[in-house]
Amino acid sequence: MSAWTLKLTAFLVTGLATIGSAVYVTGHLKSSAAPLHPRVEAAPTGHLNLSPSVRSSGDQQPLSYTSVS
């Protein structure tokens, strides 16, 4: 097989893949109105004030929590 044949084949495969992907993506646009899965809880509204002596982490899962009872 000649080098030109290989180059042409590679060009055609790449082109078809690009065009195919574009057609698929255009036909499967995500609706911006669709709900998120899973549902994201709204962040609590309020004002948090922590002095530097209080260590905090937004990543760590709490073991327990303070709450109104």
Added chain:
Amino acid sequence: MSPERLEFEALDATCQLFAVDVDRQTLVEGANWVLELHRRLTRFDPSSELSEFNASSGGWVRVSATLEDLPRESLYAYDLSHGLVHAGILHALLAAGYNKTFSELSRPNPRATIALDPLPPLPDILAVAPGAAKLRPGYGIDFGGIAKGWLADRLAERLGENCVVNLGGDLYARGIGPEGEGWPIGFGGTTIFLRDQGAATSGTDKRRWGPDLHHLVDPRTGRPAKSNLTEVSVIAASGTNAEIYAKTALLLGRQSAEFYLEQHSPGWWLSP
């Protein structure tokens, strides 16, 4: 290190105990201690120690060590809150319709419209001496959140060097926690690490049974408080202090709350 954990219902709320290097039996005994004190301190049982004290109003009566300590804590709370945390609110709560446990209070009480006067200073209606206490006629005591914070502090002393006692949201975290960096506690939408500290939340969105009817009585009016805050969480040196600061801040409202908390707390959460 994974702590031992126990969850149970008491004080009309969900309670949690966590402890490192403590067996489950110790936690069960701790829960039983809370349940026993709940039975003695509830105002909803006419035969409880607190109800008998409220019914005996007038002269000095002999009281148990617990019923000596809690009135002392109540007077301390009154001082620390500049009169806003007031244990002598029983009749105001009854007048507002809070005459059953909240789980039984399914709908508004039609008689919950009684206008009350401001409460007199707590030291004018409650006095404590070694082994005895005295209540002015016509008034009653409801320890409310003070009891939760106080019980959390006391139980943490019994559970060992490394534990968390959370009694319906009022908690005390003792020791270095399971990983040595403090106990991770949910607070105002983030996680904080508490070590030998308490945290408590006071709010008006729960224990509400009608428009403007909730369990936080403002002693300045004798009626459920009207505040521009609905929820306040506070960190303090103990569960009792955290409860006192949180309730005081909520009753003060946003502007004064921040000024007050700056004097007392290393961290707080204010929700409008």
